[in-house]
Amino acid sequence: MNNNFLDHQHNLRLRILVVDDEPDILELNTEVLKECGYLVDAITDGAAAWAALQCACYHLVVTDYNMPGLTGVQLIKKIREADMVLPIVMATGTLPVWEFARNPGLQPEAILFKPYTITELVSTVNEVLYAGIPAGVENRQPSPKLRRVG
Numbered sequence: 001m002n003n004n005f006l007d008h009q010h011n012l013r014l015r016i017l018v019v020d021d022e023p024d025i026l027e028l029n030t031e032v033l034k035e036c037g038y039l040v041d042a043i044t045d046g047a048a049a050w051a052a053l054q055c056a057c058y059h060l061v062v063t064d065y066n067m068p069g070l071t072g073v074q075l076i077k078k079i080r081e082a083d084m085v086l087p088i089v090m091a092t093g094t095l096p097v098w099e100f101a102r103n104p105g106l107q108p109e110a111i112l113f114k115p116y117t118i119t120e121l122v123s124t125v126n127e128v129l130y131a132g133i134p135a136g137v138e139n140r141q142p143s144p145k146l147r148r149v150g
Helices: 023-035 046-055 072-081 097-102 118-130
Strands: 015-019 039-043 060-063 088-092 110-113 147-149
Touching: 015 023, 015 046, 023 039, 023 118, 039 046, 046 060, 046 072, 060 072, 060 118, 072 088, 088 118, 110 118
Parallel strands: 015 039, 015 060, 060 088, 088 110, 110 147
Antiparallel strands: none
16 A cells, blocks of 8 residues: 555544635545545635534544635634634645734644645645654644645
């Protein structure tokens, strides 16, 4: 088995929220992560994603940056202000460098630059989710480093 793809049975307990306003990207990311055994919810905008985060427990958010209403960075800000221990992967074609420079605490655990491959998506999700997990999902802590892919 390829090292980038972890045991599907182990992934079954992990829930991911995927947020993107581009329907094709949202559908592809959702289907790929489901194929890897993750539980995945797909949301088309940041405001709806924030509402979903109030109703369900997630282990990871994969979000676009440039979305109408609530951007990916604004979503990250809400998550951080609510003290949610939730790692975030930003999958974007536009990197908001100025926003990260102004507030370094908003940097996600990883960034995927569009266009990215399926392998890059899965590998990044796995790396962020499984970074520093001693034994069990309940002890997981977000990775402190920013990993840029692409």
